[in-house]
Amino acid sequence: MNTLGTLFRLTTFGESHGPALGSVIDGCPAGVPLATEQIQAALDRRRPGQSSITTARAEPDQVEILSGVFEGKTLGTPIAAIVRNTNQRSGDYDKLKSEDRPGHADAVWRERFKHRDHRGGGRTSGRETLCRVIGGAVAEAYLAQGFPLLTTVAWVSQVGDLVSAIPEPGLTRAQVDAHPTRCPDPVAREEMSRRILAAKEAGDSLGGCIDLRVEGLPVGLGEPIFGKMKALLAHAMGSVGAVTGVVWGPPDLLSRIAQPGKVFHSRKDTYGGIQGGLANGEPVALRVFFKPPATLADHAKGGRHDPCIMPRAVPVLESMVSLVLADLILQLNARPHST
Secondary structure (H helix, E strand, C coil): CCEECCCCEEEEEECCCCCEEEEEEECCCCCCECCHHHHHHHHHHHCCCCCCCCCCCCCCCCEEEEECEECCEECCCCEEEEEECCCCCHHHHHHHHCCCCCCCCHHHHHHHHCCCCCHHHHHHCHHHHHHHHHHHHHHHHHHHHHCCCCEEEEEEEEECCEECCCCCCCCCHHHHCCCCCCCCCCCHHHHHHHHHHHHHHCCCCCCEEEEEEEECCCCCCCCCCCCCHHHHHHHHHHCCCCEEEEEECCCCHHHHCCCCHHHHCCCHHHHCCEECCEECCCCEEEEEEECCCCCCHHHHHHCCCCCCCHHHHHHHHHHHHHHHHHHHHHHHHHCCCCC
């Protein structure tokens, strides 16, 4: 399954060390303003080599739109876009032809498919997420037409056991991007940076959390049974390779669940903006847990890997949310409305 969505569909293709990776976005309506620069700006936020705390693989990640856009607007036909790989070092992975990395998908993919591309993890590489960012950029262009006040902002909230302060409402992506850690807490982010660099030098890695907030959603978006917004968001988050858990609700939800019902239900933000599977008008809030990257020791020191994936995963999660929302809005618009 390489396709996400029902009406607004994203299909991704390509491997980490293949000629290119790409996306096909099908179902985007015609007439949506979409410039190459919009997609490129999104990819620039995800690309490798942004700072000393990320992988040193120097890929420019320049997008090429092959179809579906003409004179700056979508045509309603499939939008195909690719990013060519230009900075592979496949020799770094020669040992992995016969040696499986603990914590990676090497062994299970070999068992399932009997044949795999070992270079950089092939299809299982985090590099596949650039395809999701392409799709997310298209989804956001569509969402901006009907919901100009809708915002989706994610930020790094925890690295290892270091937890940042909760930002005030109205946080912007520019504020998040102001520091390489993508943590808006001016105190915590400096210590996060120090710990990530120390892990990198030691051939170790760090996990943590990304928090995400969506504001400006219409009340009732989602479906009440199997198309619950919380279920679709969890599916989208869980499809990102390093994600190991998702919680809907405020950052302190895990402590709130110990409260009795009269206390728990006294605050509307407890529900994370979703009730009965539908948006309730409050900001939708998610906390997404990431395991430490599994490339360690000599493999980490010899290759080019992220010692902490969260800073680069922020735009990926934002893209996944935008894809889910675009699909839900198309489904809502397709249903007959009572008069």
